[in-house]
Amino acid sequence: MNRFLWPLIGFAVLVALLAVGLNLNPRDVPSPLVGKPAPLFSLSRLDAPDQNFSPQDMLGKVWLLNVWSTWCVSCRHEHPVLVDMAKDKMVTLVGLNYKEVRGDGGLDADKLDAAAERKLALERGNAWLKQHGNPYSLSVLDLDGRVCIDYGVYGVPETYLIDKAGIIRMKHTGPISRDDFSGKILPLLAELSK
């Protein structure tokens, strides 16, 4: 055998490993919450601020919890997909608005008191949904991001699929593409809705 063949094979293997490694998404960190009950919370609704929503209200339904914000650029890319999903009534979507005011780097949230922050978040969130379309059955406000820490959110948008028993069955990090929806989410949704 040619003595140059082995180094060549070694090199080819290294190139193959690098090619695979570099094409993996480093943001796709497996969530330890998959298979566990969705963390409980009670947050006020964007459409009706005097009412609260809790994941327990959704027991018996398969639903998606989508983390979004008006300052999040990727959410803007994702939004049309969500609107189409909602239009076809294929899925119940609940929006979890992440740090609407504090998360926006362009705003100085420290200068606002709690009431002013809340008012601003409501205005901004509702105006945005009016302008871009509202795919959510309802959205809730996580002003300080405390609930999102319980869900292990580290980037917006993120989406959780929760089953009838309130167990998280899937987590999607980053914007949902149409392919993600038809290939990954829809089949699981159909299976769990049986």
Added chain:
Amino acid sequence: MRIWLTLVLLALSAVSLQAREAAPLAPDEATEKRLVAISSELRCLVCQNESLSGSHAELANDLRREIRTLIQQGKSDAEIMDFMVSRYGDFVRYRPPLKGTTLLLWFGPGLLLVGGLGALLIYLRRRSKAIDDSPLSTAEQQQAERLLNVEEPQK
């Protein structure tokens, strides 16, 4: 002219240095020390290659605040680690635990080293055997001598 330029630049750099505010500290030093110790062991999920203690990402700020609260509640280091791992997974730890899925991560480099040393050893043994096992035959010896003698007069 050059002096003025230097002075202006110095003044500007002083301004930018002042603009960096220190992260808010907890009132007591012990809490802050523990916070630094714990958060140095944790990965910032936004920047991924930075530790939670060194990161300026907003999520890192929130998580440090969360850890500070847990310390003040009297939670142990292990409990705080569990809090983080149960939300963000083993990926947040810079020192991943030893378990089925991390066996290759822990022992892979050692296996490669042992494998490499083994291959080297086998190669060296084979080579030394190949050299030992072929002494020159009488005919070859004579031929070698002849060649050497022929070349000598040319020197």
